[in-house]
Amino acid sequence: MGPRMREELLAFVSKRGTLLEPDAVDYLLSRQDPIAELDSFLRSCVETPFLVRLQDVRRAAEIARRAAAQVRSAPLIELAAPRAAAIPASFRREGEPSVERSAEVRILRDITGHSTCEGTLEDFARYFRNRFKVLGAMLRSRRELGGAQDISKARRSTREVRIIGMVADVRTTKNGHRILELEDDTDRIPVLIPADSPLAAETVVADEVVGVAGTVNDRGLLIAQALVQPDLPTTKVFRGTEGHARAAFMSDIHVGSRTFLDEKWSKVTAWLGGADEIARSVRYLVVSGDVVDGIGVYPRQDEELAIDDIYAQYEALARMMAALPDRVTVVMIPGNHDAVRPAEPQPAFPTSIQKLFDSNIVFAGNPSLVSLEGVRILAYHGRSMDDLVSAIPGMSYHRPMDAMKAMLRRRHLAPIYGGKTPIAPEAEDHLIIEEVPDLFVTGHVHSVGVDAYRGVVLVNASTWQAQTPYQKMRNIEPMPGRLPIVDLATGQAVIREF
Numbered sequence: 001m002g003p004r005m006r007e008e009l010l011a012f013v014s015k016r017g018t019l020l021e022p023d024a025v026d027y028l029l030s031r032q033d034p035i036a037e038l039d040s041f042l043r044s045c046v047e048t049p050f051l052v053r054l055q056d057v058r059r060a061a062e063i064a065r066r067a068a069a070q071v072r073s074a075p076l077i078e079l080a081a082p083r084a085a086a087i088p089a090s091f092r093r094e095g096e097p098s099v100e101r102s103a104e105v106r107i108l109r110d111i112t113g114h115s116t117c118e119g120t121l122e123d124f125a126r127y128f129r130n131r132f133k134v135l136g137a138m139l140r141s142r143r144e145l146g147g148a149q150d151i152s153k154a155r156r157s158t159r160e161v162r163i164i165g166m167v168a169d170v171r172t173t174k175n176g177h178r179i180l181e182l183e184d185d186t187d188r189i190p191v192l193i194p195a196d197s198p199l200a201a202e203t204v205v206a207d208e209v210v211g212v213a214g215t216v217n218d219r220g221l222l223i224a225q226a227l228v229q230p231d232l233p234t235t236k237v238f239r240g241t242e243g244h245a246r247a248a249f250m251s252d253i254h255v256g257s258r259t260f261l262d263e264k265w266s267k268v269t270a271w272l273g274g275a276d277e278i279a280r281s282v283r284y285l286v287v288s289g290d291v292v293d294g295i296g297v298y299p300r301q302d303e304e305l306a307i308d309d310i311y312a313q314y315e316a317l318a319r320m321m322a323a324l325p326d327r328v329t330v331v332m333i334p335g336n337h338d339a340v341r342p343a344e345p346q347p348a349f350p351t352s353i354q355k356l357f358d359s360n361i362v363f364a365g366n367p368s369l370v371s372l373e374g375v376r377i378l379a380y381h382g383r384s385m386d387d388l389v390s391a392i393p394g395m396s397y398h399r400p401m402d403a404m405k406a407m408l409r410r411r412h413l414a415p416i417y418g419g420k421t422p423i424a425p426e427a428e429d430h431l432i433i434e435e436v437p438d439l440f441v442t443g444h445v446h447s448v449g450v451d452a453y454r455g456v457v458l459v460n461a462s463t464w465q466a467q468t469p470y471q472k473m474r475n476i477e478p479m480p481g482r483l484p485i486v487d488l489a490t491g492q493a494v495i496r497e498f
């Protein structure tokens, strides 16, 4: 291939913010479509690698070739008999007619088709300004923060002050006091939360936006008397549907993994397609990401794949979805294992993947605000729970509801920047929870749970993958094969086990 192609390839590499080993350049230039091949390798990585080596691009090509041959003949999953129902009688509404209206799904908000960022330094500055502006405005409307001042002005005050700032740093002194560095457009100030203060129990994480009331001492330290997070209003009520539709929630199906639980999958699909009254009222299925296991998501993943071609994984999933009853409309968002950019907000799947599926699947971004017959669902895969679990003492992978509440209190899906959750610096911070949803659903941690917080129904959808060697090594005990079902008329939720 000529020097033109080499130039184009190198321009593409530098635009993606990575480096290519000289051997890898030569190898790619020997291929039919060097840029497409590199692009597909980069898409399969969770984070853009610092350096792409010859062995990486070679292995990606080899895996794709082998799998394409293997999977074309994968069998359709057999349906097995369902287990006895485990749904309490109170969830059943006797004598209700099953509704025969058509599905009504609207995507109210997601990034698909609206991405503007290129990852420049200015993009990041603009992204954080937007985060501060939107969350700051929410805090400004709070009574406890009335008359909030710029930090530059508050620093010189000798009376009680109120400020709003982004947490630039949070540390604990050797005596157990906590010091936050708060920043706004004008200045920065250290804020002390004394160990014996009633505020000591409040958790604060880096990059969240908070309000503080207190007094500045003679050493320029603001002693906090009140700490305010944007939080949800206390007055919200669940806005239910008029019809009797119910929605079921799944996540982390991980099709293509050796540990994908096909027996449990057969049971749940048989139940959904069966005669059970509740099963028949399930009109919607929300799938919160990691729908396939992906390729090259973590080191040596290829050893754990049953299907090692990314398209073949989606084809297998498409067959599984096609076997669901026609009355079920599926809303599907991507997660960190899926074939879209890893940085959040993630767009919906590209056309090349969408076209593998039937028309009863609605594709949306991660996160998305979606309306099901007017009930507003905020769906987010939940990668940021990795960062919340490491940052907040007492938070655990087994209690995802706590992490979800932590997000709602901060009105942000991924408050901590620079951890495991890659964030794309879009012009507007799409991870802000601007509109209060009726229901908030996540997945990712391979646990399960339902709860409510200030009128919002919380669902953490379960996985359909057994424990992987990686999870075993990290002591992560999954709770697979549970199906949360929510009555869209009342918000009442149950979990059925398969």
Ligand code: D5M
Pocket (backbone or CB within 6 Å): 252, 290, 336, 337, 386, 397, 420, 444, 445, 446, 471, 474, 476
């Ligand atoms: O995540 C499956 C589980 O593994 C979930 O509990 C999070 C955890 N996990 C995944 N990646 C990491 C890292 N990098 N650190 C700590 N814990 C992690 P899945 O997204 O399906 O791989």
Ligand code: FE
Pocket (backbone or CB within 6 Å): 252, 290, 335, 337, 444, 445, 446
């Ligand atoms: Fe997962």
Ligand code: ZN
Pocket (backbone or CB within 6 Å): 290, 335, 336, 337, 381, 383, 444, 445
């Ligand atoms: Zn995940």
